[in-house]
Amino acid sequence: MKFRALITEVPAMRDFMNIALSLSKFSKECVMRITARRVYFIISEEESGPRRPLVWCELPVNFYFKEYNFVGVTEQHNEIYIEFSTVLFARSLGILKQDVKSFKIKLTNKDSPCLTVEIELTAREIASREVVHDIPIEVISRKHWSDYEEPRFNDFHVSIQMPNLKALKNIVEHMRNMSHSLTVCADKNGRLTLKIKTNVVTLSAHFPDLSVESFAVGQIPVLTDCEEELQQSVHSTVDIKKFVMFLSGLQINNCRTVCSIVHEKMVKLHVEQPGALTIQVFLTELTV
Amino acid sequence: MLFCAEITDFKIVHNVLRSIAIKDFAILRPMEEGLKVTLDDMKCVETSAYIPCNMFSFYRISEKEDIVLKVSLKTLVEILNIFGDDGNPNLKLTYNSPGSPLCLVMKHKDENITVDCEIRTMNVDETRALSLADECDLNKIVINASILVDLLQRLDNFADEITLTISPDPPYFTLKATGIGGESEVNISKNSESVTVFQCIKTLTSQYSFNLIRQILKVMTYANKVAISTGESGLLGLQLVISSEERHMYVEYYVTSIFIPE
Structure with missing residues (x-):
């Protein structure tokens, strides 16, 4: 089991830091899955029961790392799964805001297994400095790997482009002060509607004219409502706190975001910077 | 409709x-x-x-x-x-x-x-007919709002009570905060530049809970002018004029005095 990776380009470091920062806003702990071609960060639902991924982040190795040495657990199972604190990780990587020459990340065995971050700062008036952080980790044994399998869904009833996330975030943050749940609706005409309903208030925010990537109306389970317009829309009700957590935690700009809905089952938010990263957030239907 | x-x-x-x-x-x-x-x-x-x-x-x-x-x-x-x-x-x-x-x-x-x-709207059970404005008909002072906010904030903020005295004779208008920490007092003359109207028929002194007066401070920071009016019953009325781009809106605040046994 071996892992050592080096980043020397500043933009790649910044992106990597922003991902670490986003992860720390999403959850206290995360699982890092290291493979030969990709590095994954996985955040699971905190509730007990079967661990379902909440956030799934995927980074291609060749975009970030100049050097990448990796040997998995066994030849047959050529992967590594480790778990650590996102807060420590984000704090260590916060140094990348400064003028950094190189950034090295590797698995070490000091007193306990660690993810060691070595950052070499650019020399100015003073001599060059190197910062070393050891983040304690827990290695996840192979029998638990299946808990972190990549979620595969292809039965979404609709996939629709998301509007400007900043405006959307403002609205959803105010909605959170009034309600616990959020209904996300989309129709084939490209209208995304976010809706809350409580004893006191019913509120809908409409975002029209978005591009619809796919719409599978025929597969939607029988809808009793006779209004035609309603029949053409897909919706799911999710935990508003998790929705807000995603919007306010995401530290990455200029992304393409797509919202996919399985009718009355789940909402998936998919953020992509082509070639550099994908982040998926899985919000399952809230059961009352 | x-x-x-x-x-x-x-x-x-x-x-x-x-x-x-x-x-x-x-x-x-x-x-x-x-x-x-x-x-x-x-x-x-x-x-x-x-x-x-x-x-x-x-x-x-x-x-x-x-x-x-x-x-x-x-x-x-x-x-x-x-x-x-x-x-x-x-x-x-x-x-x-x-x-x-x-x-x-x-x-x-x-x-x-x-x-x-x-x-969702609810029914209103009672509609109050009496006009509070009529009860505050004795004395009236109009004062610059930011000055009043400033003065109230500078009084002892841990004080429980505030005593208001309006009098036709000097020192005209007195605010006194009383609490376990002691007393703090401020006087405003009727000739002050910040006072635009001063009508006083007779001396009136009433005591109010400072906490209740503090509630109005938040909105008073948006106001330009405040009219302070009191009446025989001890009811205190504050009328705030809030201007924004030559449009005005108003806030009225009424608070009852603390009963002081003779």
Whole structure:
């Protein structure tokens, strides 16, 4: 089991830091899955029961790392799964805001297994400095790997482009002060509607004219409502706190975001910077 | 349709309503002259905000009946700010019939976003007929609001009570805060530049809970002028004039005095 990776380009470091920062806003702990071609960060639902991924982040190795040495657990199972604190990780990587020459990340065995971050700062008036952080980790044994399998869904009833996330975030943050749940609706005409309903208030925010990537109306389970317009829309009700957590935690700009809905089952938010990263957030239907 | 109104640029309305929203529910009275929003607390404090009809770009009410409805003010305030600071939306309010919800439709100016919402309304059990303004008919002072806010904030902030004395003789107007920490006192002369009106028939001294007076400070920071009026019963009235781009709205605050045994 071996892992050592080096980043020397500043933009790649910044992106990597922003991902670490986003992860720390999403959850206290995360699982890092290291493979030969990709590095994954996985955040699971905190509730007990079967661990379902909440956030799934995927980074291609060749975009970030100049050097990448990796040997998995066994030849047959050529992967590594480790778990650590996102807060420590984000704090260590916060140094990348400064003028950094190189950034090295590797698995070490000091007193306990660690993810060691070595950052070499650019020399100015003073001599060059190197910062070393050891983040304690827990290695996840192979029998638990299946808990972190990549979620595969292809039965979404609709996939629709998301509007400007900043405006959307403002609205959803105010909605959170009034309600616990959020209904996300989309129709084939490209209208995304976010809706809350409580004893006191019913509120809908409409975002029209978005591009619809796919719409599978025929597969939607029988809808009793006779209004035609309603029949053409897909919706799911999710935990508003998790929705807000995603919007306010995401530290990455200029992304393409797509919202996919399985009718009355789940909402998936998919953020992509082509070639550099994908982040998926899985919000399952809230059961009352 | 009982009531229908439209307004653009209502940031000041949102700010004022937010700073008076100490209780959840408020009574809305759309009247010919404008919209009145009233809250009361334990029958010893009453706050009203008036949004005159000229602040609206469109304003229409049914003349057949009095319109009174009760809504959650916290929810209303939350919704008015739903786009955050950069939304600058326009708002349409409608109220169809007794018992129907208060409907709001807002459009974001720059982004193509529409928000529509329905706030549940409740019946108003009692309608108070007596006018509090008539009770505060004895003495009246009009003073620059920022000066008054400043003075009140500088008084001992841990004080429990505040005593107000208005007198035709010097020192004319006295605010005294009393608490376990001691006393702090400030006098304002009627000849002060900040005092524009000073009408005093006889000396009146009343004591109020400082906590209740502090409630109004938040909204007073938006005001230009404050009229302080008192009456024989000890009721204190504060009328605030809040100006924004040559449009005015008003806030009225009434608070009962603490009973002092002789």
